[in-house]
Amino acid sequence: MVNSMSFEARWRVLLGPILLLVVSYTIYLIRYPLWWFITHVEQIFTMLIVSYSIVLILALVLLIKDLKIPDKISTTIRHTWVLVGVIFALVYLGLWHLISFIFGTRFGFTPFPNLSGYESYSVYSLPLAFILYFAFAVFGAFVEEIAYRGYVQTRIASRYGYIAGILISALLFSLQHIHVFELFWIIEFLQTQFVHVLLFGVFTGYLYYKSKKNIWSVFAFHALLNIFAVSVPIVVVSTFPIINQIATIASFIILIALLDSIEV
Secondary structure, X not given: OHHHHHHHHHHHOOHHHHHHHHXXXXXXXXXXXXXXXXXXXXXXXXXXXXXXXXXXXXXXXXXXXXXOOOOOOEOOOOHHHHHXXXXXXXXXXXXXXXXHHHOOOEEEEOOOOOOOOOXXXXXXXXXHHHHXXXXXXXXXXXXXXXXXXXXXXXXXXXXXXXXXXXXXXXXXXXXXXXXXXXXXXXXXXXXXXXXXXXHHXXXXXXXXXXXXXXXXXXXXXXXXXXXXXXXXXXXXXXXXXXXXHHHHHHHHHHHHHHHHOOOO
């Protein structure tokens, strides 16, 4: 009876994280058909911000219910760790572009502001569209860190240890980025983005652990990379697609080694 209850208690730890993933997919399922009726990019980003708000509310409810915040995570803005997050984001960007350049990647520039990936949509106002794009990039980083580092990693680490917490939260974080409605989306994600998103989750998980669960450290890292992606008009053209993955793997390995060597 004791063993059975112990086994049940161990698996109960995973229910909240799985619920978070299921709700994310349910939102995708509801949101997916709406894309076909939307003509303006401002509507898209408004819809994305609203859907992420639902995920944030659920994550906060689970944090309060399961972890009794603020006892389990640090919500205090420690400027040292925020600075560490910013510095590591800049180091990653420098390493990734340097390694890519060494392997023959070419860089070009586009007009600013640039709505990369949304060129087929109309805009009511280009400045407004970019502001919403920028807001979604920053807000999305905050929601994902609250959900997957603040809640999922802390929840799992409390039962299985910090390594399991980092790895499982990174995996669920990666799965959350897969739009599971069309096979070509899944294949494209696995071929082009999965390595980056998984290693991103592992590094931010380790940064979260090293910062003694300070959520602002990982938010600073995540938000700055998102801001760079939407704000800097650089086009990366690789000779071979695998170059991007090589640069990503090498950059995150170096970042983890550097993070392992510091104490703040």
